[in-house]
Amino acid sequence: MSALSSGAFFATCPKGLEYLLRDELAALGADDVREALAGAHFSGTLESAYRACLWSRLASRILLPLAEFDAADDDALYRGVQQVDWSAHLAVHGTFAVDAGTALSKLTHSQFVGLRVKDAVVDQFRQRDGNRPGIDTDEPDLRINVRLRRDRATVSLDLAGTPLHRRGWRELQGEAPLKENLAAAMLLRARWPEVYAAGGALLDPMCGSGTLLIEGALMAADVAPGLRREYFGFLGWQQHDIALWRGLLDEATQRAEAGLRGLPSVFFGSDADPRMVQMAKRNTQAAGVAGFFTLEKQEVTHAAPPPGVDYGLVITNPPYGERLGERAEMPLLYRALGDTLRARFHGWRGAVLAGDVALGRAMQVHADKRYVLYNGALETVLLTFDLKQHEAKPRELKPLSAGAQMLKNRLEKNIKHLRKRLARAGIQCWRAYDQDLPEYAAAIDVYGDTHGADHLHIQEYRAPAEVPAEVARLRLREIARVAGEVLGVPRERIALKTRERGKGGSKYGQLDQRNEFIEVEEGGLKFLVNLTDYLDTGLFLDHRLVRAKLRELAAGKCFLNLFAYTATASVHAAAGGALETTSVDLSATYLEWASRNLVLNGFSGSSHRLMQVDAMEFLARDRGHYGLIFVDPPTFSNSKRAEDFDVQRDHVKLLDACNERLTRDGVIVFSNNFRRFKLDRAELEQRFEIEDWTAHSIPFDFARRTDIHSCWLLRRRQSDLAINPWDSARIKK
Numbered sequence: 001m002s003a004l005s006s007g008a009f010f011a012t013c014p015k016g017l018e019y020l021l022r023d024e025l026a027a028l029g030a031d032d033v034r035e036a037l038a039g040a041h042f043s044g045t046l047e048s049a050y051r052a053c054l055w056s057r058l059a060s061r062i063l064l065p066l067a068e069f070d071a072a073d074d075d076a077l078y079r080g081v082q083q084v085d086w087s088a089h090l091a092v093h094g095t096f097a098v099d100a101g102t103a104l105s106k107l108t109h110s111q112f113v114g115l116r117v118k119d120a121v122v123d124q125f126r127q128r129d130g131n132r133p134g135i136d137t138d139e140p141d142l143r144i145n146v147r148l149r150r151d152r153a154t155v156s157l158d159l160a161g162t163p164l165h166r167r168g169w170r171e172l173q174g175e176a177p178l179k180e181n182l183a184a185a186m187l188l189r190a191r192w193p194e195v196y197a198a199g200g201a202l203l204d205p206m207c208g209s210g211t212l213l214i215e216g217a218l219m220a221a222d223v224a225p226g227l228r229r230e231y232f233g234f235l236g237w238q239q240h241d242i243a244l245w246r247g248l249l250d251e252a253t254q255r256a257e258a259g260l261r262g263l264p265s266v267f268f269g270s271d272a273d274p275r276m277v278q279m280a281k282r283n284t285q286a287a288g289v290a291g292f293f294t295l296e297k298q299e300v301t302h303a304a305p306p307p308g309v310d311y312g313l314v315i316t317n318p319p320y321g322e323r324l325g326e327r328a329e330m331p332l333l334y335r336a337l338g339d340t341l342r343a344r345f346h347g348w349r350g351a352v353l354a355g356d357v358a359l360g361r362a363m364q365v366h367a368d369k370r371y372v373l374y375n376g377a378l379e380t381v382l383l384t385f386d387l388k389q390h391e392a393k394p395r396e397l398k399p400l401s402a403g404a405q406m407l408k409n410r411l412e413k414n415i416k417h418l419r420k421r422l423a424r425a426g427i428q429c430w431r432a433y434d435q436d437l438p439e440y441a442a443a444i445d446v447y448g449d450t451h452g453a454d455h456l457h458i459q460e461y462r463a464p465a466e467v468p469a470e471v472a473r474l475r476l477r478e479i480a481r482v483a484g485e486v487l488g489v490p491r492e493r494i495a496l497k498t499r500e501r502g503k504g505g506s507k508y509g510q511l512d513q514r515n516e517f518i519e520v521e522e523g524g525l526k527f528l529v530n531l532t533d534y535l536d537t538g539l540f541l542d543h544r545l546v547r548a549k550l551r552e553l554a555a556g557k558c559f560l561n562l563f564a565y566t567a568t569a570s571v572h573a574a575a576g577g578a579l580e581t582t583s584v585d586l587s588a589t590y591l592e593w594a595s596r597n598l599v600l601n602g603f604s605g606s607s608h609r610l611m612q613v614d615a616m617e618f619l620a621r622d623r624g625h626y627g628l629i630f631v632d633p634p635t636f637s638n639s640k641r642a643e644d645f646d647v648q649r650d651h652v653k654l655l656d657a658c659n660e661r662l663t664r665d666g667v668i669v670f671s672n673n674f675r676r677f678k679l680d681r682a683e684l685e686q687r688f689e690i691e692d693w694t695a696h697s698i699p700f701d702f703a704r705r706t707d708i709h710s711c712w713l714l715r716r717r718q719s720d721l722a723i724n725p726w727d728s729a730r731i732k733k
Helices: 018-027 046-055 074-082 110-129 180-189 192-197 211-220 242-261 274-287 327-344 357-362 402-425 469-487 541-553 568-575 588-600 615-621 647-659 700-705
Strands: 008-012 031-036 039-043 061-070 095-103 142-149 152-158 201-204 267-271 293-297 312-316 348-354 369-375 378-387 429-434 442-448 454-461 494-499 518-522 525-529 558-562 580-585 608-612 626-631 662-672 688-692 710-716
Touching: 008 046, 018 031, 018 039, 018 180, 039 046, 046 061, 046 242, 061 074, 074 110, 074 152, 095 110, 110 142, 180 192, 180 211, 180 312, 180 348, 180 369, 180 378, 192 201, 192 211, 192 312, 201 211, 211 267, 211 274, 211 312, 267 274, 274 293, 327 348, 327 357, 348 357, 357 378, 402 429, 402 469, 402 700, 429 469, 429 518, 429 541, 429 700, 442 469, 442 518, 454 469, 469 494, 525 568, 525 588, 541 568, 541 626, 541 662, 541 700, 558 568, 558 615, 568 580, 568 588, 568 626, 580 588, 588 608, 615 647, 626 647, 647 662
Parallel strands: 095 142, 201 267, 201 312, 267 293, 312 348, 454 494, 558 580, 558 626, 580 608, 626 662
Antiparallel strands: 008 039, 008 061, 031 039, 061 152, 142 152, 348 378, 369 378, 429 442, 442 454, 518 525, 662 710, 688 710
16 A cells, blocks of 8 residues: 555546646646546645635545555455544544445445445544544545545545535525536636626526526636635544634635625626526525626526626526427527527627537537536536627638649549548548648548538648748648638638647647547447547547458457557447457546547447556556457657657567467557658567558558558467467457
8 A cells, every 4th residue: 555645636526627627726826737537636735725625616626645555355445444544634533424436346336335444444443442433424524535446446535525516605506506616617618707807797698596697706706616615624634724724714705805895797697487586696695796796587588788788708508408308499499599699799708508519509609619518417518609790791701822722722633532432431531631732731631520510620730940930820821711611611610730749749749628529430430539639639540441450350359459549449349349348548538538439339348448557567467368459559658657668669579568468369450650660570570470551551541641650460470379379269367
């Protein structure tokens, strides 16, 4: 067992808010902040944790990890919990509660895990003097958080005690309340602080119990979201610093008083249900902001900017129609909302949390950004947009430059050449152009989503140093304009990137934080693609035929996918009849994405493992054997969590390690995108029969770039089989 540093913390949040939370914690003074799935790690002093509890508008809980250890059974869990000195955290006559969760572990019941942890704590106190602390599940002196994942336990103190979205002002709520931290995320994504700083108002035409408006007012007035809470999980903690906490409360109180004194009355809400209007009024009174609000009963179709208010943010969370029979009515409601916004709110910002993409589309507004957010367990989409003044006539475009006209001619020629083959093969995601003209060094990829809409992903390769920056920017704009015109794709569905390496040389460098995904299809399978947030989209188009080959080879075999990224290859293997799949990657973000891809295609459960570990480390410690191994490593990596990797230097060692895990008639499919790569045949042919499959693996829409990747099929030499004679189908220890 290894104890974690007392200066390390973890803030939890709903999925989709991770990057916002990371930025918020950094702004609050936390150190070493890095996002993770459904939360963010950070380090700092006790003041950092207290400040996060008091000021975070996005976090759900602030956890202080105490210990991490292997817990493959209940006895190991019990022993690990007893290694913590609980008297340093809880008084013998105090109270405590345990929150437990488990995933992908032998201990499958969270209630049993919680009881075993409770027993370990109680027994430790009893063994000292016969006394024991009590249990209080509502507001205990100490709340213990235990999470098991892959038989590894993390034991933490929950410094929040109860979820931080409970601000302390909500007295009443409707049937489907919007959590306060999700409301805060909506406001931040919609740029409410920027709108307010510019003198704008906040208006919600379907305000319900008033959550969005109240959060917006408290944000504008600089009121700490936790200021009205009477309970935190650290108040009964033995190491609670009362003086420090009182100092932070005094500071927050002074800031709130100053902010509320200067707050203008720019908050307007309405709802068709008079009960909801009364509920919202009660909540504004409890939050101390009622004097700044105007609330009234009104149908959404009558919504309009208040007299004398010419700019602001109109934001709302309409119903989603989850009940039987309600769904059919929802598109009409969203259409009416869109008509009202376009007709009356010219010049305003807008934001709507739609139940799904189809409902958002019913509004018929041109969203500048789309964000996937989770309202509880329900996946929703937040649309943000500018409601621009209608122009009397379309703006006339400037004539294309001579270079742009050449680009247009070339792109039209490419598309004419490719269209019939794409249609015959049923391909919706393809490459339309790849730096055919030296002046326009870019790749243009088309991603057709499952709703029938095309999206463009344009990667401009880094311009030579001698090309002025303004010229490079002009060419990028010309590429976007020409591609949109030729392919019939509006600007809001075009993603532009300058293709550079991510920080530290990672080929998965992060660029944006929209968290927008589209669903695409390949070979009858569905995949989630993100065109904006990362250097790559989640689906390598040049590997289309490689994935098809894996699908062909996978029947009846155990499949191992190293450097799995978003596990598109694993989905193909599963669809091809693989007995099981194992996908290995260091990134929790990409493994979560991989999980969504697998589930999207009906592949889940213990037969489809996701392993967050370095590939070489996995091969060294795994004892399974696989009939099909896919190895598609990055050119190089210098991750802090693994040894440095260079594909040219290390590929022999990597493939030899794969050989140790290969069944006797198994196949290794090895590919990489390093264009100067040289396979060490002299060394590898001593152990493998090698088939160069590169020419077969390049799709026809990549024919101009036959060096975009290399691919080989490796099988163990017959002379080597006697050394390691594994049978073919399924050998797992």
